[in-house]
Amino acid sequence: MLQVDFPDTRYEEWIAQLEKDLKGKPWTDLQWQLGEDIVVDPFYHPDNYFPQRSALSGQRSNNHWEIGEYITVIDPKTGNLELLEALDGGAEALELVFTKAPSAEELSILLQGVQLEYISLHVVENYAEKNPLHILKALRAFAVEVGLDPSKVRGSIEGTEARFLAGIIPWASHELPAFKTCLVNGRSLSGANNAHELAALLQLGNQIIAQLGEAGIAPAEVAPALQFSVAIGKSFFGNRQTTRPATALAKCTQGLWRTNFSAGNSGSFCSCFTR
Incomplete structure (x- = not known):
């Protein structure tokens, strides 16, 4: 038997078939709530995903996880x-x-x-x-x-205290260049939901950049020293909801920080979140 590719099926066609199989019941009855802000669908389709943005400067070429x-x-x-x-x-x-x-x-x-x-x-x-x-x-x-x-x-x-970082970041950029000297840790925010934790982390990162800018450390020098640590648990979907948006937001924010500050704007940075 020759191998034949399955025909492409649009998202709307899957929904129509699902509603037919459910005999009048709404397909949304098959959704379930995960945490405060997440609704998990019974299936996902390529039509649901946005196209990938082009890589930003400094982005890793792999997604290597370490144990x-x-x-x-x-x-x-x-x-x-x-x-x-x-x-x-x-x-x-x-x-x-x-x-x-x-x-x-x-x-x-x-x-x-x-x-x-x-x-x-x-x-x-x-x-x-x-x-x-x-x-x-x-x-x-x-x-x-x-x-x-x-x-x-x-x-x-x-470390997130500007009084330390103002001396550490310039030193480490020459002496330990592969070491991130400003780890913004989300462990203290682990009681918050995922969206609030990510918002708080990026807000703190922006605050650090602004404070160090006032101390004479250029944002372009601070950004490579930043690392964000997010709290995860035992739920696979919950962890994915934290790590995937965190990665996307970090890439987006990195580019926006560059654009914002390279234009000479030392004002506060505003992050927008979709849930």
Whole structure:
């Protein structure tokens, strides 16, 4: 039997057939509510999708996801064992949550045996006296110590305070260029619905750019240092509703930020959201 392609069927034809099969019942009865703002249809059709926009400058050519693991660091020796175990188990991205400021020696002990060029490292300072530049300098020193080019060290460090970022971003752009030094974390907003969380994250990102602009740091220098972290859960559809719009909004916002600020406009940036 020869292979024959199925004929194209329009979205309206599927709906008509669905209503016929339901014998007068509205097909919308098959929709279900997921969260506060999401309605999931019983099927989706290519007619429902908008055409892809052309790639923006700086967009990745792939959509590579990394397997990550959270590790709370209390003792560097114990933490090192946990890191190596996580990597042995397949982790590709490590989020290190420090409960106190690590010294350069403690960071070196923690990272012994870890090949930083093959993973990404994400740092959270969970204590009062935060000093992200201290950690970044210690991380760079460790890379040099083990013979690794610091430009190959990838990851991020949580921080949104302009008083720190004004010194960190220019330094890191030369010393750790692949490291995102302004991680805007959505974990504190995890109780909000998806749309509100994304809105709050982008609003904070815009606020950071504006504040650093006042401190003399050009938006074109700030934007590459930004990384947004969104909270996800166990629901597949809920996670997709967060990550897909977040990716699209980040691409769109990146271009709008460039356009807005390159024209000499230092005013606030307005983001529009559709649900």
